[in-house]
Amino acid sequence: xxxxxxxxxxxxxxxxxxxxxxxxxxxxxxxVTSDVFRQFGLDPAKPLPFExxxxxxxxxxxAAEAIWRQTSGGFVTDRTPVDMMAYTLADIQGAxxxxxxxxEAYLDRCFESANRFFxxxxxxxxxxxxxxxxxxxxxxxxxxxxxNYLVLGLASDRRLKARTICLGHGATGIEERVRTVxxxxxx
Numbered sequence: 170x171x172x173x174x175x176x177x178x179x180x181x182x183x184x185x186x187x188x189x190x191x192x193x194x195x196x197x198x199x200x201v202t203s204d205v206f207r208q209f210g211l212d213p214a215k216p217l218p219f220e221x222x223x224x225x226x227x228x229x230x231x232a233a234e235a236i237w238r239q240t241s242g243g244f245v246t247d248r249t250p251v252d253m254m255a256y257t258l259a260d261i262q263g264a265x266x267x268x269x270x271x272x273e274a275y276l277d278r279c280f281e282s283a284n285r286f287f288x289x290x291x292x293x294x295x296x297x298x299x300x301x302x303x304x305x306x307x308x309x310x311x312x313x314x315x316x317n318y319l320v321l322g323l324a325s326d327r328r329l330k331a332r333t334i335c336l337g338h339g340a341t342g343i344e345e346r347v348r349t350v351x352x353x354x355x356x
Contacts, residue, residue: 170195170354171237171286173249173331175324176293177316178213179308181343183247185293188347190245193356198240200233200248219267222260223275226253230282237286249290250279251329255319259312280328291350292324292335 172189174182183199190197205228206213217225230253237246254276261267283290295313324333334353340346 170243170356171288172243172245172291172350172354173251173283173287173289174245174247174291174293175249175251175255176320177255177295177313179297179313180293180295181297181346182293184343185291185346185350186245186247188343189350192347192351193245196240196242196244198236198244198246200229200236200246202229202233202248205229205232217260219260219265223257223267223271226257227275229253230279234282234286249287250283251290251320251323254279254323255316258319258323259316277328280326284328284330287331289332289334289354290324290329292320292333293346294321294336294338294340296338296341 172186172195174186176182186199187197189195203213206225209225209228211217211221211225230250233246233248233250233253237244257272257275294317295310321335323329324335332354334350336346336349340349
């Protein structure tokens with residue numbers, strides 16, 4: 170089974186993915202989102218013009234796909250194309266000028282990628298204590314909740330074929346989270 174965790178930054182996806190990996194005896198495949206931003210001289214905590222956001226999120230998707238492609242069989246990973254879509258859409262505000270055709274093509278590509286690489290997606294909602302880490306996205310609770318609702322909407326989109334499990338806001342203990350996911354997936 171190929172399991173992807175999705176949700177806002179700072180929700181414990183990487184820690185949870187590693188714990189699920191250990192308990193289920195399947196490989197943990199860590200993505201490199203912050204590394205991709207650094208490679209192109211960008212800071213994930215800083216605002217970007219929309220065209221630049223769309224461009225860097227495409228680079229993030231390419232890097233993640235390259236990692237997922239290298240893993241045969243089942244795995245657990247800490248990001249999915251759903252995350253990439255949510256971050257792209259979150260940058261659209263009332264006055265944002267965006268090429269809707271390019272945006273729609275990117276979203277279609279992300280859905281196709283999610284369907285190709287994942288059997289199950291786990292939405293990890295905000296709830297754990299926030300801790301600042303250098304080089305990570307901003308600790309803005311309102312922005313994180315905005316992303317959370319975008320992820321929830323995208324995870325329920327009819328174009329997505331993977332099974333979706335949603336961890337509630339109150340599920341904050343690592344053992345509770347691992348148990349919930351493994352039981353829901355029958356592992």
